[in-house]
Amino acid sequence: MILKYTLLLTAFFLSPLALYAQPLKIVAAENFYGGVAEQIAGSSAEVTSIMSNPNQDPHESQSNARTAKKVADATIIIYNGLGYDTWMEKLLGADKKSNRVIINVAQLVGAQEGSNPHLWYDPKTMPALAAKLAAILHRPEAEVAFFESMQPLIExxxxxxxxxxxxxxxxxxxxxxxxxxxxxxxxxxxxxxxxxxxxxxxxxxxxxxxxxxxxxxxxxxxxxxxxxxxxxxxxxxxxxxxxxxxxxxxxxxxxxxxxxxxxxxxxxxxxxxxxxxxx
Ligand SMILES: [Zn+2]
Incomplete structure (x- = not known):
């Protein structure tokens, strides 16, 4: 009974993410999303980006065992969607863990199936991702800072x-x-x-x-x-x-x-x- 009550209390006071061992692990399929995740998370998370080789065509990418392990250990996963990183979808499909947050950027910004997958070149995409991450991580001040950092680009x-x-x-x-x-x-x-x-x-x-x-x-x-x-x-x-x-x-x-x-x-x-x- 006491145990049950403690569990209830824990579930009530802590967000699901706080139940994980620290530091929080975030995996981004591509380094541009990983970079924004770092800006929002600061020292509260460890961010790993899978695609970051400037000499490689990400459209042609495949995953390997090391990538699979990183993804399996992550609490927050960010990927582009729209067929750009199907290797990530395959990894996520193979690993049915329910208590993690998966951010499909295409879905987040409401991109239509078949549209140009290079969503990160749309100046509206990163602010949307930053807002989403800030909400998950409870870091509204980081969202404000990111929004301010975007202003020179918007101008x-x-x-x-x-x-x-x-x-x-x-x-x-x-x-x-x-x-x-x-x-x-x-x-x-x-x-x-x-x-x-x-x-x-x-x-x-x-x-x-x-x-x-x-x-x-x-x-x-x-x-x-x-x-x-x-x-x-x-x-x-x-x-x-x-x-x-x-x-x-x-x-x-x-x-x-x-x-x-x-x-x-x-x-x-x-x-x-x-x-x-x-x-
Ligand atoms: Zn391309």
Whole structure:
């Protein structure tokens, strides 16, 4: 009876997460989500990111035994969803532990099935993840700090958009899609990009149209994903260079030198700003 009462009291006063042995373990499928988790959790959790190799294409990733162990030991798991990290879904499906928190970012932001999976390039995604994590970890002050850290990026997007809105651009892979929309760019050759993302061969006509958009200067910038390079994308990059169309390097995962998500996004936007045609 006493034991039962104690258990009831414990369940009442402690959140489910507090019942776990410290420190709390958070596993993020990708390092950009892990970075935000670190910002929110501070020293209250140990964060591990699985995908962080800038020379690897995360779309092609597989899991191994070490990853499986990390995921099995975690209390909070963050992954992108939308077919981007199906290896994580497989690991979670194999391990039916009920008392852990799983955050599927695509579901969190209400992304539709089949939409561009590179959700972290949408400036609305990380604040949503930060709010969710702050609520779980009971750290509202960390959410406020994260929101403040986002302001320079929001301001930068607003300022750049005055110049970039309506500009036609193209890309080798859809990684930059959401940020391109936020900047008001008009994206060309999306069918080609979709094929490259899925490791498929683009249709002949898509390649012809892409090359034409560079040779006739319809596209004013070319975004290239340095983590999904192949002979076809290399050829487009070289055509762009021959025609003096600025090529902007975009990375799929957060590069080792970046101090934070905002720092990473800011440096990419600065590269765009300095490559824009004179206005
Ligand atoms: Zn990608």
């Amino acid at each position: 930068k997007i607003k300022r750049l958009k005055c110049i970039t809105a309506g500009m036609k651009v193209t890309a080798t892979e859809p990684v930059f899609g959401y940020m391109a929309s936020a900047l008001g760019f008009q994206m060309l050759n999306e069918g080609y990009q979709q094929a490259i993302m899925n490791d498929a061969t683009p249709r002949f006509q898509e390649i012809v149209n892409f090359e034409k958009s560079l040779t006739d200067h319809t596209a004013q910038l070319l975004f290239q994903n340095s983590q999904t390079i192949n002979p076809s994308t290399l050829r487009l990059i070289s055509i762009a260079k021959q025609h003096h169309i600025p090529v902007i390097n975009i990375t799929e995962t957060e590069p080792p030198g970046a101090k934070s998500y905002v720092d990473w996004m800011m440096s990419q936007l600065e590269e765009i700003e300095s490559s824009l045609p004179a206005h």
